[in-house]
Amino acid sequence: MDKKIRNIGAAVLVVLWAGLAVLSWFAPAREMSVPERRPLAQFPAVNQDTILSGRFMTDFEKFTLDQFPARDAFRTAKSLFHTYVLMQKDNNGIYIADGYAAKQEYPLNPESVDYAAARFNYVYEKYLKDTGSKVYAAVIPDKGYYLAQDSGHLAMDYQAMFARLENQMPWAAHIDLTGALNKDSYYFTDTHWRQEKLLPAAQLLCRGMGMPAPKAEDFTKTEINRPFYGVYYGQAALPMEPETLYILESERLKNCRVYDFETESYNAVYDLQKLAGKDLYEVYLSGPKSLLRMENPDAKTDRELILFRDSFGSAIAPLLVSEYKSVTLVDIRYISSAVLERYIDFSGQDVLFLYSSLVLNNANTIK
């Protein structure tokens, strides 16, 4: 009897194995991984060159990993096993603390911070030094700043990062955002901060730059009726609830126009077409863009702001418009800082360098 049970069990194992193999061979290839927000590898080209160089084999392995049947379920199973059976404190560098998925950004990479500071110095020396611009700088701490210590995870030495940057940017007035944010300022499943929680940070920045601070009553909080799964949702591959995304609307923002230097066209501050895309966060100023100019026809001053920023800047920029006639957003990860004079007339505008600690610690993309 025991032998029979064992044989049946072995047969089930073989059938399961063979079934997965058959599905691997014959299931149609998928184009995209929605949770990971990336295209999936497709069957590689077969020719003499790719085979002899071994490229076909390498690409085929990627293809088999990406197209494996029930891949997302397997990834979730791995994450659960890793976290709750092997008791690993992070999975692929992502950990969950207080319900928040966060990337373990550790250790501080001083060379990266120095490189970022060098690029900012280049911008200052080339465009700002002799223009009379008032220059400000602020670092956006990633959520590990608020989560890691209490949850027993590793985190970079943030104070060392702030000090290092400050020392190398003596020409800027530095604004400390750490007190204006807390863990609730961030999405559970995403790297970014929540726009509806950013008023304290925006107020701090505006006051720091000598502009009227935005008030809560100036805005209406509008809910986006589509579930938002952030980038860590796909990376952690753990079961997490979708989140709600909000946009803060106002009459002033409705009147604003956003000029996109890449497409040479105007858009709204909130690009609702992006809500049909894979990353809802792109609703804020259309997502990753090299060069934008928000024009504020209701401004009561002629002051202008140039905001050097990363993706965190998209959500807060609408709150910084205030009485600025225009806010120019520059992302020097997507445009070389050497060519900015072709598009921007640097002539005494206020300038804010606003970068997240994540980008500063991995600054090789800054040009």
Place this chain on the structure above:
Amino acid sequence: MLFSGIPFLFYFLPVVVGVYFLLPDKLKNAWLLFSSLFFYAWGEPKYVLLMVATIGLFYGCGLAIDRCESKRWKRVWLTVSVAVSLGLLAVFKYADFFVGSFNALTGMGLPLLRLALPIGISFYTFQCLSYTIDVYRGNAAVQRNILSFGAYVSLFPQLIAGPIVRYVDVAKQLENRSHSYEAFTLGLRRFLVGLGKKVLIANQLGQLCDIFRASGEKSVVFYWMYAIAFTLHIYFDFSGYSDMAIGLGRIFGFHFPENFNYPYLSRSVAEFWRRWHISLGSWFRDYVYIPLGGNRVSRGRWIFNILVVWMLTGLWHGAAWNFVVWGLVYAVALLLEKQIPLLQKLPDILRRVYVLLVVILGFVLFNAADLSQAAADMAGLFGIGGVPLITGESVYYLRSYGLLFAAGIVGATPLIKHLAQKVEKTRIGAVLEPIVLIGLLLVCTAYLVDGSFNPFLYFRF
């Protein structure tokens, strides 16, 4: 192609096994040869020609040794097979080591060859050598069927990371082997156990070793965590591969020799090498140590024999000085064990601790990029050079990997095997076994699909 890879598990293996059992017996070896060459070509498209040439060389030399009447000509053909195969090994594996050492010694700048190392060349060369030597000695009958011989040399289950299967051990099975559902399921079970050892323990501890190397906050505790993690990593990596190879062999009707027998429980270094990479140790014993005279020679010659064998054992593992020193450390330990009988009289626990210390420190040396890194690692282990005792990073990884360390330590003892043997005879065992195996397959697949850390250490040898 890695055993612990999706292409192997779900593309290559099911097809090879399926077709194998559909074919008549007389075509099975040809299919294994074809599949094995495809398997090898997948990882080494160009070097598959070297493999085919090696098969041809040893097949021809075997025939020549058998056909020659005179002992002298037999020796000539044996010498040809040994010289050519060791020559290839010297060129592909050791040339840059020798040239680099020569340059360092003389200050000259001879150019390096920078050839890629053909995967598994050390394994299949040693297998082939066992064939011609045994045919020469009359210990094995010559193989006249080139397909069968090719299948032996290239047999994919043990082609690239062992165990080193001697021709004489599988000669009969190449001609006539039996297959059964029971052997198939036993093979499958052994394969999955090996896969679990590799994916769930070895790979995870390997990641910790990489984290340690990249860390800028090393501490004494972190150095010891690394040393123990690597010691467990290499055991589960290599013994896991051997389990998979032995399991695949069983599926195809072969009985490969065991390669590991809980080496970390050894009470002497000599015992450790009877339990660790058994097929390599016995190969060096039978084909190098004993032909040199073994221990039935003068004391000076015996010491020389020991030093030569262990220097070669070290070199077999890698073309670098740290491997040579690693081999010589074992030679010295073995000589001391022979010369200091007191060591054998110590309580078991002390003997085990002594062996573990030698093994752990040995693997630190083994895994260093070079001798200077090995020296730095040794210094770190003992807090020399201002290394702090512990840091926040060490504590984090100790907590994160604590369970894996415990699982690794328990898994390196026969405890789980004994438990499984007790349970498997019961009704619960009959039900649990397939559940555990299915769970292993699914969890290992999940890890592989997530694309985590997955190299095999012994591929580089």
